[in-house]
Amino acid sequence: MTRYCAFFESLTVRGDRLSMADLRYAFEREELENAETVISSGNVLFDYEERPSEGLEDLLAYLMRDRFDLKAFVAVRTRExxxxxxxxxxxxxxxxxxxxxxxxxxxxxxxxxxxxxxxxxxxxxxxxxxxxxxxxxxxxxxxxxxxxxxxxxxxxxxxxxxxxxxxxxxxxxxxxx
The missing domain is CATH 3.30.70 (Alpha-Beta Plaits)
Structure with missing residues (x-):
């Protein structure tokens, strides 16, 4: 497993902040393991099988549209x-x-x-x-x-x-x- 961080650009739902608990739960349902928010909303650490971070960006953008009806930009980066x-x-x-x-x-x-x-x-x-x-x-x-x-x-x-x-x-x- 590789440790990643997802950096979301903006997480708002009809003027209200998206619950980080809801976001963590959505990650877990997609088998993105050990999801935890860090520092402030919009930064989520998680573990997943090693793959190019660009593919994970697509997956997380889909997750945001499908689960929360949000078009959110997300950058995913490895520790390195x-x-x-x-x-x-x-x-x-x-x-x-x-x-x-x-x-x-x-x-x-x-x-x-x-x-x-x-x-x-x-x-x-x-x-x-x-x-x-x-x-x-x-x-x-x-x-x-x-x-x-x-x-x-x-x-x-x-x-x-x-x-x-x-x-x-x-x-x-x-x-x-």
Whole structure:
């Protein structure tokens, strides 16, 4: 069995938060073992037979539609993939880790897509960007809520969706795994 973490983008049901107990139960019914939420809603650790994380993303997206009538984006990563996202973030420790984030992406953008993001971002703000393996590293240099660099802006230029966690949260998840 391999330990994974599912990072859900947004879990709301008609304006109410989805119960993490309900989510854990749905995981167990799909034979995703030892499901547990970690840090905050939207992060679920679980064990499953080893397979590419992209296939698990499809399975969990289906589960969310089938069980909860939700279209939720989910990024699934192994312990090693999370470790790489933490260790390879070039901005970690520079601006206060609450401002340094990793966007876990549904696929690997091309260099041309990343270059377009950087060019279109231009003078919108002070943020710094770097491309990783199926992730985008962002140093917001201030509270992210004050930034004009939104998930929608990023997704449009990279041609894929993602979900964001700060580096402290990723490090704590990695420790929990």
């Amino acid at each position: 993939e999370i470790r790489a996202a933490v260790e390879e973030n070039p901005f970690a420790g520079e601006s206060g880790d609450s401002f340094v984030h990793t966007m876990l992406l549904e696929k690997q953008p091309t260099q041309a897509q990343f270059d377009r993001l950087v060019a279109d971002h231009g003078t919108l703000g002070e943020e710094r960007l770097a491309l990783g393996a199926r992730c985008l590293f962002v140093d917001y240099a201030r509270p992210p809520a004050e930034s004009l660099l939104t998930g929608e802006f990023i997704a449009k230029r990279l041609g894929c969706r993602g979900t964001v966690r700060n580096v402290r949260s990723l490090a704590r998840i990695l420790t929990k795994m």
